[in-house]
Amino acid sequence: xxxxxxxxxxxxxxxxxxxxxxxxxxxxxxxxxxxxxxxxxxxxxxxxxxxxxxxxxxxxxxxxxxxxxxxxxxxxxxxxxxxxxxxxxxxxxxxxxxxxxxxxxxxxxxxxxxxxxxxxxxxxxxxxxxxxxxxxxxxxxxxxxxxxxxxxxxxxxxxxxxxxxxxxxxxxxxxxxxxxxxxxxxxxxxxxxxxxxxxxxxxxxxxxxxxxxxxxxxxxxxxxxxxxxxxxxxxxxxxxxxxxxxxxxxxxxxxxxxxxxxxxxxxxxxxxxxxxxxxxxxxxxxxxxxxxxxxxxxxxxxxxxxxxxxxxxxxxxxxxxxxxxxxxxxxxxxxxxxxxxxxxxxxxxxxxxxxxxxxxxxxxxxxxxxxxxxxxxxxxxxxxxxxxxxxxxxxxxxxxxxxxxxxxxxxxxxxxxxxxxxxxxxxxxxxxxxxxxxxxxxxxxxxxxxxxxxxxxxxxxxxxxxxxxxxxxxxxxxxxxxxxxxxxxxxxxxxxxxxxxxxxxxxxxxxxxxxxxxxxxxxxxxxxxxxxxxx
Amino acid sequence: xxxxxxxxxxxxxxxxxxxxxxxxxxxxxxxxxxxxxxxxxxxxxxxxxxxxxxxxxxxxxxxxxxx
Numbered sequence: 001x002x003x004x005x006x007x008x009x010x011x012x013x014x015x016x017x018x019x020x021x022x023x024x025x026x027x028x029x030x031x032x033x034x035x036x037x038x039x040x041x042x043x044x045x046x047x048x049x050x051x052x053x054x055x056x057x058x059x060x061x062x063x064x065x066x067x068x069x070x071x072x073x074x075x076x077x078x079x080x081x082x083x084x085x086x087x088x089x090x091x092x093x094x095x096x097x098x099x100x101x102x103x104x105x106x107x108x109x110x111x112x113x114x115x116x117x118x119x120x121x122x123x124x125x126x127x128x129x130x131x132x133x134x135x136x137x138x139x140x141x142x143x144x145x146x147x148x149x150x151x152x153x154x155x156x157x158x159x160x161x162x163x164x165x166x167x168x169x170x171x172x173x174x175x176x177x178x179x180x181x182x183x184x185x186x187x188x189x190x191x192x193x194x195x196x197x198x199x200x201x202x203x204x205x206x207x208x209x210x211x212x213x214x215x216x217x218x219x220x221x222x223x224x225x226x227x228x229x230x231x232x233x234x235x236x237x238x239x240x241x242x243x244x245x246x247x248x249x250x251x252x253x254x255x256x257x258x259x260x261x262x263x264x265x266x267x268x269x270x271x272x273x274x275x276x277x278x279x280x281x282x283x284x285x286x287x288x289x290x291x292x293x294x295x296x297x298x299x300x301x302x303x304x305x306x307x308x309x310x311x312x313x314x315x316x317x318x319x320x321x322x323x324x325x326x327x328x329x330x331x332x333x334x335x336x337x338x339x340x341x342x343x344x345x346x347x348x349x350x351x352x353x354x355x356x357x358x359x360x361x362x363x364x365x366x367x368x369x370x371x372x373x374x375x376x377x378x379x380x381x382x383x384x385x386x387x388x389x390x391x392x393x394x395x396x397x398x399x400x401x402x403x404x405x406x407x408x409x410x411x412x413x414x415x416x417x418x419x420x421x422x423x424x425x426x427x428x429x430x431x432x433x434x435x436x437x438x439x440x441x442x443x444x445x446x447x448x449x450x451x452x453x454x455x456x457x458x459x460x461x462x463x464x465x466x467x468x469x470x471x472x473x474x475x476x477x478x479x480x481x482x483x484x485x486x487x488x489x490x491x492x493x494x495x496x497x498x499x500x501x502x503x504x505x506x507x508x509x510x511x512x513x514x515x516x517x518x519x520x521x522x523x524x525x526x527x528x529x530x531x532x533x534x535x
Numbered sequence: 536x537x538x539x540x541x542x543x544x545x546x547x548x549x550x551x552x553x554x555x556x557x558x559x560x561x562x563x564x565x566x567x568x569x570x571x572x573x574x575x576x577x578x579x580x581x582x583x584x585x586x587x588x589x590x591x592x593x594x595x596x597x598x599x600x601x602x
Contacts, residue, residue, distance in 0.1 A: 038564040085582040218587040247590040
């Protein structure tokens, strides 16, 4: 009889206890072809597998039920699921969104990143439950309807702070459109197609198309008596507002974000528009301006900002930052747009503990980092988790991204005039505006941030239907050459995976890493796989 | 006493079995497979066949409903 190979047994036992080391994981072998479903979920060693099972998978399923009960109950939720495609189709597979964003992640990074996801799920449920509770399409409360105002997803929630004790503000598209694309990219295609089926052209930003499609397919809850809209930082979206205005047919206040916001006169104009919004809210909703409420929320938001600066400091100057590129980007943009909410503070407290532990104990959270990457411009919503793939496959660690860096300010609260100017500035620095189409000097803030975060590579998002960023493509090319910077252009179509698939994006990165960087993958099983039908 | 221990034992055994079953669902991604192969297609069929209002039928320029 053949003697058992002791070394093999030891190795198997070690892999079972601690998980396979990075180079041996073969994460690509876990996928079922096409769907991206797992043959089985990843074995991360006993400790991390059971942490994932107990504290992420079970905990989050449980907390989702708890949130639904807390924010309105199962019956309201079921009515919403039955009525609206975007909730039923998108949000049920939410744990797969966690899986994709946390693949290959271990230890403290697993813990800190998962808390970010938990906070986003909580805020998603909070918002859609408020929509459903007030929704006149499914028999919601008229009283809540009268106390809920809607706004474009790029109108900062802070505009409503003076009234938060009297009403709630729920963005029109953040939950029916933006978050769905990350969780389940199938849903949004219905809305894009609905817009193009009318004969509207297919080449403007697909975000605008999807937001129109929600209206065309009558898939927006009727939960508000008035709404505040904006140009969504991109003037293609003005057309969205026109269609929304037509189809919603309710009192509307337009508060566009100016392009050239560095001009002090423009800032004054923007401040006046915010005051106009205050008047609109008061007239339409019958509420009063509460200064103390505004100050309270602004100061709490400032606290969130100060912690974000601490996080950036650790990310920039140490290898101990425990948050994945995906969690960093999504949490930050979600938090800063939604405005001050209790869950962000609870999450930051938890993350602070983990962050401090990593720094004190010098825990290298992404030990296989070969390149520190900064991601710039607007990201593909259907592949926001490319960062996890790029780290697992190539050791590309996406340390920071443009969306995180846009709202880089606290707001003065000691007097009304300064506060209003600061609020105007915050509003002007909207997603897709400050560093994407906000003027050359802001678009090129890339260089100083690259230096600040000690990055040696740029992942340059190339939204093929964004006319603003397409216009500066050549200028970036020139600068990359002149500065001798390794930059990978990642073409995508924001929410629409049909234009550039995830597999094509991976191929572009693979080609660059093989041919230009002359490197070999850490996990070759991740080089090529088909997840075209996946969520 | 013995009876109480027996009941506790039974509860522990049922708890352990449920925990093991949930772990199997988690590990083999049975939740993902069920949602992808059964729940999503069923819901999509429902949404595709749902009667919907046509907001385009409202003439452009109508006065807002709240005024």
